[in-house]
Amino acid sequence: xxxxxxxxDPQTRHCPEPSRLSAYHDGELxxxxxxxxERHVQGCPECLTELERLRELSRQVATVPRPxxxxxxxxxxxxxxxxxxxxxxxxxxxxxxxxxxxRLAGAMAAAAAAVLIFCLVGLSRxxxxxxxxAEGMQLWEDTTVGxxxxxxxxxxxxxxxxxxxxxxxGAEQ
Amino acid sequence: MGEGETRAEKGFLSPTDLELxxxxxxxxxxxxxxxxxxxxxxxxxxxxxxxxxPADAEDAVQETLKGAFGGLRGFREESSVKTWLTRILIRQxxxxxxxxxxxxLFRPLEASPEPIRAAGTEQSNVRLDVRAAVLALRxxxxxxxxxxxxxxxxxxxxxxxxxxPQGTVESRLFRARRELQGLLAAYRQEEPADGKGTRSRExxxx
Numbered sequence: 110x111x112x113x114x115x116x117x118d119p120q121t122r123h124c125p126e127p128s129r130l131s132a133y134h135d136g137e138l139x140x141x142x143x144x145x146x147e148r149h150v151q152g153c154p155e156c157l158t159e160l161e162r163l164r165e166l167s168r169q170v171a172t173v174p175r176p177x178x179x180x181x182x183x184x185x186x187x188x189x190x191x192x193x194x195x196x197x198x199x200x201x202x203x204x205x206x207x208x209x210x211x212r213l214a215g216a217m218a219a220a221a222a223a224v225l226i227f228c229l230v231g232l233s234r235x236x237x238x239x240x241x242x243a244e245g246m247q248l249w250e251d252t253t254v255g256x257x258x259x260x261x262x263x264x265x266x267x268x269x270x271x272x273x274x275x276x277x278x279g280a281e282q
Numbered sequence: 283m284g285e286g287e288t289r290a291e292k293g294f295l296s297p298t299d300l301e302l303x304x305x306x307x308x309x310x311x312x313x314x315x316x317x318x319x320x321x322x323x324x325x326x327x328x329x330x331x332x333x334x335x336p337a338d339a340e341d342a343v344q345e346t347l348k349g350a351f352g353g354l355r356g357f358r359e360e361s362s363v364k365t366w367l368t369r370i371l372i373r374q375x376x377x378x379x380x381x382x383x384x385x386x387l388f389r390p391l392e393a394s395p396e397p398i399r400a401a402g403t404e405q406s407n408v409r410l411d412v413r414a415a416v417l418a419l420r421x422x423x424x425x426x427x428x429x430x431x432x433x434x435x436x437x438x439x440x441x442x443x444x445x446x447p448q449g450t451v452e453s454r455l456f457r458a459r460r461e462l463q464g465l466l467a468a469y470r471q472e473e474p475a476d477g478k479g480t481r482s483r484e485x486x487x488x
Contacts, residue, residue: 129452132437135455166462170412170416170431171432175327176330178322182340190315
């Protein structure tokens with residue numbers, strides 16, 4: 110406030126910030142700031158003119174007619190509110206005590222999380238198996254027949270390696 | 283301030299907004315309807331000042347009431363009910379304007395509504411000028427001018443309704459007034475020579 114007092118001192122001819130003048134016009138200044146502006150304005154024709162312009166603007170804006178809401182629009186608003194009220198979930202929800210509501214909300218969140226986890230696990234399993242019966246058969250063949258050929262190929266390969274090693278005498282080394 | 287005291291039926295005087303909100307919160311739909319009756323006119327007028335047409339204004343008010351109904355429990359009673367409703371309406375207006383901008387992208391040839399300037403008495407022309415000038419303000423200026431000059435909100439109430447600091451309200455309102463004065467001066471200069479309302483351009487301060 111002291112800054113404003115200083116700034117609006119008529120001796121120094123410093124005008125208050127224009128936004129402060131606007132706030133003065135709106136009656137939004139503290140009593141001290143208000144009297145400081147009043148002291149300044151008495152000796153400052155520019156600020157007086159500015160204040161008069163602000164008053165004139167307010168007068169003009171006040172002449173803008175205020176529209177009435179049409180009766181049909183008002184009726185539609187009430188109908189919309191009626192629909193809100195008759196939505197049973199809202200009514201049920203609003204009638205519950207706060208603590209019950211919180212507990213219920215917690216339980217619902219936990220249930221939702223459980224369903225989500227269940228779905229995610231199911232999905233990942235489905236992806237690991239197969240999407241269609243034909244793909245399922247292919248997967249079965251790959252994992253069973255394919256693996257047995259690998260198993261049978263294993264000993265043959267080791268037998269061949271043993272024969273080569275044995276003949277070349279590498280086994281003793 | 284006990285819960286029992288808030289029941290609207292207790293007193294002979296008409297219940298306050300806050301009492302109606304508390305009753306509506308406890309499931310009294312009639313109380314909510316009374317709130318609608320009390321504030322429908324105000325909300326509609328405000329929406330009409332911030333949006334372009336009556337259909338948009340009605341939609342915004344309807345969405346505001348839905349928002350208020352859904353937020354009854356969340357209302358902390360730190361501001362007046364009117365300010366709370368205003369805050370919801372301002373948000374709905376912002377959504378409506380965003381929607382409109384998107385729609386315009388798909389319908390670029392549709393002309394934006396021009397401010398109406400009908401022939402009439404000098405007084406009615408002045409009113410149209412002022413209304414057109416307010417509508418021509420950028421949105422953030424239009425909000426503060428409407429809330430202050432038309433609705434008589436205090437800076438604190440404007441700050442609560444718009445969710446901005448009080449200092450910002452002061453500076454924004456000052457800039458809005460400057461712009462409005464400039465727009466009005468421009469409108470007056472456009473008026474035909476016989477219009478007595480033509481004013482000479484006032485010199486700036488300092």
